[in-house]
Amino acid sequence: MKTLRALFTPRGGIHPRYFKEPSAGLAIETLPLPKLFLVSLSQHLGAPSRPLVKKGDLVLRGQPIAEPAGYVSAWVHAPTSGVVKSVDSRLTANGQLAGVVTIEADGLDKAVESDPVNGDWTTRPVRELVDEVLKAGIVGMGGAGFPTQVKLLPPPGKTIQTLIVNGAECEPYLTADHRLMLEQADRIWQGVLILKRILGAGQVRVVIEDNKPDAVAAMEQAMKGTDGDVELVIVKTKYPQGAEKQLIYSVTRREVPSGGLPMDVGALVENVGTAAAIQAAIVDRRPLTERVVSVSGDALRTPRNVLARIGTPFSDLIAFCGGLTEATAKILNGGPMMGIAQSSITVGINKTTSGLLALSQARVPLFTSMPCISCGRCVTACPSGLLPCTLSENMEAENLEAAEDLNILDCIECGACAFECPSHRPLVQHMRQGKTKVMQRRKQREAEAKKATPT
Amino acid sequence: MSENPSTWVISPSPHAHSGDSVQRIMLTVILALMPALAASVLFFGLDSLRLTATCVVTCILAEAAVRRLMKRDSGIADLSAVVTGLLLAFNLPPTLPTWMAVVGSLFAIVIAKQLYGGIGYNLFNPALVGRCVLLVSFPVAMTTWATPHYFTGPMDAVTMATPLGAWKTAWASGQAPAGFFDLFTTTSLLLGNRPGCLGETSVIALVLGGVILLWRRCITWHIPLAYFGTVAVMAFGFHKLDPVHNLPPVYHLLSGGLFLGAIFMATDMVTTPVTRSGMFIFGAGCGLITMLIRKWGGYPEGVSFAILIMNSLTPLINRFTRPRVFGHVRKETPA
Amino acid sequence: MDLLTGNPILLQTVIIGGTGLICAAILAIAARFLHVHEDPRIEAVTALLPGVNCGACGYAGCSDYAKHIILDALPVNLCSPGGEATVRKIAAFMGVTATLTERQVAVILCKGDDALATRTTLYNGIADCGAAQQIGGNGKACRYGCMGLGSCARICPVGAIELVNGLAVVHPDLCISCGRCVGTCPRRLIKMVPESRFIHILCSSQDAGPDVRKICKVGCIACTLCAKVVNGVGITMRNNLAVMDYSVPVTNEETITKCPQLTIVKRSGTKEGAA
Structure with a gap:
């Protein structure tokens, strides 16, 4: 076990103000059980889960309430015991409509009994462990929400040599992973070792940004004495250092090919929160029904790090943290760089909700876009090496062909470009719109090509 | 507690911003130009204020009028018209009649900027277009230079040539310029105590402005450095080959419009490349063309034309200097 | 020869004129040989x-x-x-016989303009419906209704869609039935319907009745009265919403008068009727 500084730094990136002080020093507190839970069936990437319960059903904590509706999908569990009030389509914290199971808590918080198993994780068959990860409904908790079991089963021919554990937490305001590393380093490390066993990965790299020396110390303590090719890598503080591809580059200097997956360069990235959830699922035999959320922002009276059940309404978390101030202008699910603005606080937190931010007009002023003045700051900031300024103009001109040529699909939507843009252009929105349209156009062309060549 | 969400905002991520704006950038440029303006008042008296005020006011009024005529939002709040006015004035000889400055300003704003679509869409630096139009329309007035009167007191139309002009005209008639190096010392060039356009003479003041721009991230070092470097290297080469007919490099650097051009005009964001390597190429190209004009061209000075020519190449440079996209094996050849 | 060399004006005229003639001849020949025969x-x-x-x-x-x-x-x-x-x-x-189909007219199934439907939040982004939908709408409380950012109006080749008080409205007399607007609506509110249909249920909300009442004065609250008027023929209830089945002509105007929310309207689709 070694601790070292990363030798490589990915291109681009920005240095926003981090605003981590309000919550970085606060221990994780457990939220008292809310009365109502709004559990979304679309908390992950991929097909929305299929509900297994209906109105009036009684559920226990940890009981599956929805099953995966495809290979890339996830189980969803009841966060507490109670009665299902409704299963319908509602607004969720993703900003979109999705199936939501509303559960009225009975206050008893009775859990389901877990099936007995033979032996512990060091001896049980790997396949069984993967199954348990699937059954526990674990998805990437850093933000993307990719179902974890899919990543754990690389297709034949692909092997994972390097397991990278993401503790970078480069988004401003967020301190959930930071606190988790400080307070539960041993759990995280055990989760990492389980992952290492499942993957048969030779190398393990835990990556932390250099603005969190205390988290480095805590993880070092937990990792001490582990044999094998295990390193704690300290990376420069810069956004988006914690983005998957950028992280892999920092650690291995390998670039995930365009359109490819980390496994194409033999790497796999898991967030520290996911590692902790895997530990809970395999060792404690508890499915994913809670997570740490940084509740912060300048429009919130008392920022806190809160351990909350999945499906807890935003309103309960806000009330627990002293409520909103008059100046509130924006409520975010996630960090300020990639988070989703909310139009309502009667939505439940997702498995991916690492932060709930309330920001004032002073921090997020309304913008009016101006024409691009070609300053080139977005080009310097773009971690993917794109020309956001040109792409944005392409989108305004609806020139999809040019946008595709300029690799719009390689955009990771990190927001570094729009952060820098002095003309306040909605660069990320243009990118997102462009990616969707380019993909549609591609599919259309493929369909036409298929029609043109009779089989 | 603001529970009523009607004041909440839905907007695309990111929900954080550097806080910089076009207006702030322009304001910084204006501030960065102030030392040079002060120096020019010192050396050329109230004439510099007369021309600066004329150009700035004309530019603002022209911009407001044209925007109104085009039925677009008024664009004067972004302050870019002020910058254009200042830069145009800085490129004029102090004795130029007021009405010519008005013509130049109108041309800069109406033709070179707004007809292209306004800020962000102009292909050429408006101030330089204005200057070049004046130069070809009123060649005599645009090349009549006043003697700086810091030491001599208010002048009575005492004129003399700029250092580069004196050198070129003398050699054109086959004679060495007499007393050149006594007249123009390095100190006088650094301070700006020499004939020339009203804002271009004081190198010290311009460098001070450049430092402000660099510090506030309004420019990067790429274009100025490449520009200075190319001029220095070429001037050094010419001087080495033929020390009699070619000025030493320090004169090429200090005695023309190079500092004003390289720090404030060749770094204009709109008309220069967006990539770092493109900026470098742009600066080097400006240096090359400047030196070619100075050495073989009809004009003694070539900064304005060099920058305008490179402006026209900017789209091409952008195209050929696209960064390598992360995860792509090698740069795709531009189609 | 002396005439030419001695007279520069004439010389230039001959050179320029000659060049022009030669070029014209080349073009004429090229046009003839490269001509593509088209039916x-x-x-x-x-x-x-x-x-x-x-x-x-x-x-x-x-x-x-x-x-x-x-x-x-x-x-x-x-x-x-x-x-x-x-x-x-x-x-x-x-020289063929063609089967004539009835003219189709676009109809936008939402009636909630800014005066009738609530906006809960401000929207600060691109004025494009698809882009707004991706980040969770444009602040209109109803997640099903027209966002009024006008993507359909912009794509209409004849300007038949107008934005009226934050709501896209089709002018049936101008509509040329091209259907290009249908795909631009991220909320799938636009339908092409036969021009003879004149009763429309202008709502697409699947929210439950009480929820609709809170956010829109003219939203369908699924009271089923209209469906009862026609005995379920032509109007069916689906997901808290009365849905018009345009394949069956509904002509009973009692559907309009019975609707407590004034969601159902009479609007002729024919050119004469609308004009």
């Missing part, structure tokens, strides 16, 4: 088409459709902007 009927059919180049027929503009009519014997009734008259003319020209 003259294609041009004739193109002339019969309205020339809107809307693409409603599924081809890249009017001349492309004309080409396919001639070369691939495509049906002659695909041009919706041209309507019945155009179809008859082309059919006569081609």
Whole structure:
């Protein structure tokens, strides 16, 4: 076990103000059980889960309430015991409509009994462990929400040599992973070792940004004495250092090919929160029904790090943290760089909700876009090496062909470009719109090509 | 507690911003130009204020009028018209009649900027277009230079040539310029105590402005450095080959419009490349063309034309200097 | 020769004029040899088409459709902007009998403009419905209704869609039935319906009745009264919403008067009716 500084730094990136002080020093507190839970069936990437319960059903904590509706999908569990009030389509914290199971808590918080198993994780068959990860409904908790079991089963021919554990937490305001590393380093490390066993990965790299020396110390303590090719890598503080591809580059200097997956360069990235959830699922035999959320922002009276059940309404978390101030202008699910603005606080937190931010007009002023003045700051900031300024103009001109040529699909939507843009252009929105349209156009062309060549 | 969400905002991520704006950038440029303006008042008296005020006011009024005529939002709040006015004035000889400055300003704003679509869409630096139009329309007035009167007191139309002009005209008639190096010392060039356009003479003041721009991230070092470097290297080469007919490099650097051009005009964001390597190429190209004009061209000075020519190449440079996209094996050849 | 060399003006005239003549000759020869023979009927059919180049027929503009009519014997009734008259003319020209279909008109199934439907939040982003939908809408409380950012209006080739007080409204008399607006609406509010249908249920909300009442004065609250009027023929209840089945003509105007929310309206789709 070694601790070292990363030798490589990915291109681009920005240095926003981090605003981590309000919550970085606060221990994780457990939220008292809310009365109502709004559990979304679309908390992950991929097909929305299929509900297994209906109105009036009684559920226990940890009981599956929805099953995966495809290979890339996830189980969803009841966060507490109670009665299902409704299963319908509602607004969720993703900003979109999705199936939501509303559960009225009975206050008893009775859990389901877990099936007995033979032996512990060091001896049980790997396949069984993967199954348990699937059954526990674990998805990437850093933000993307990719179902974890899919990543754990690389297709034949692909092997994972390097397991990278993401503790970078480069988004401003967020301190959930930071606190988790400080307070539960041993759990995280055990989760990492389980992952290492499942993957048969030779190398393990835990990556932390250099603005969190205390988290480095805590993880070092937990990792001490582990044999094998295990390193704690300290990376420069810069956004988006914690983005998957950028992280892999920092650690291995390998670039995930365009359109490819980390496994194409033999790497796999898991967030520290996911590692902790895997530990809970395999060792404690508890499915994913809670997570740490940084509740912060300048429009919130008392920022806190809160351990909350999945499906807890935003309103309960806000009330627990002293409520909103008059100046509130924006409520975010996630960090300020990639988070989703909310139009309502009667939505439940997702498995991916690492932060709930309330920001004032002073921090997020309304913008009016101006024409691009070609300053080139977005080009310097773009971690993917794109020309956001040109792409944005392409989108305004609806020139999809040019946008595709300029690799719009390689955009990771990190927001570094729009952060820098002095003309306040909605660069990320243009990118997102462009990616969707380019993909549609591609599919259309493929369909036409298929029609043109009779089989 | 603001529970009523009607004041909440839905907007695309990111929900954080550097806080910089076009207006702030322009304001910084204006501030960065102030030392040079002060120096020019010192050396050329109230004439510099007369021309600066004329150009700035004309530019603002022209911009407001044209925007109104085009039925677009008024664009004067972004302050870019002020910058254009200042830069145009800085490129004029102090004795130029007021009405010519008005013509130049109108041309800069109406033709070179707004007809292209306004800020962000102009292909050429408006101030330089204005200057070049004046130069070809009123060649005599645009090349009549006043003697700086810091030491001599208010002048009575005492004129003399700029250092580069004196050198070129003398050699054109086959004679060495007499007393050149006594007249123009390095100190006088650094301070700006020499004939020339009203804002271009004081190198010290311009460098001070450049430092402000660099510090506030309004420019990067790429274009100025490449520009200075190319001029220095070429001037050094010419001087080495033929020390009699070619000025030493320090004169090429200090005695023309190079500092004003390289720090404030060749770094204009709109008309220069967006990539770092493109900026470098742009600066080097400006240096090359400047030196070619100075050495073989009809004009003694070539900064304005060099920058305008490179402006026209900017789209091409952008195209050929696209960064390598992360995860792509090698740069795709531009189609 | 002396005449030429001694007179520069004449010399220049001859040089320039000569160059021009030679170039003209080259062009004339090239035009003759490189001429591509095209079936003259294609041009004739193109002339019969309205020339809107809307693409409603599924081809890249009017001349492309004309080409396919001639070369691939495509049906002659695909041009919706041209309507019945155009179809008859082309059919006569081609010597075929065409089946006439009823003119289709776009209808936007939402009535909640800014005065009737609540906006809960401000929107600060691109004025494009698809882009707004991706980040969770534009602040309108109803997640199903028209966002009023006008993507459909912008794509309409004849300006038949107008934004009125934050709501897109179709002018049926102008609509050329091209259907391009249908795909631009991220909330799928636009339907092409036969022009003779004059009763429309202008709501798409699947929210439960009480929720609809809170955010929209004219939203369907699924009271089922309209469906009862027609005994479920032509109007069916689906997901908290009365849905008009446009394949069955509903003409009973009691559906309109019974609707407590004034969601159902009478709006003629024909050119004469609307004009």
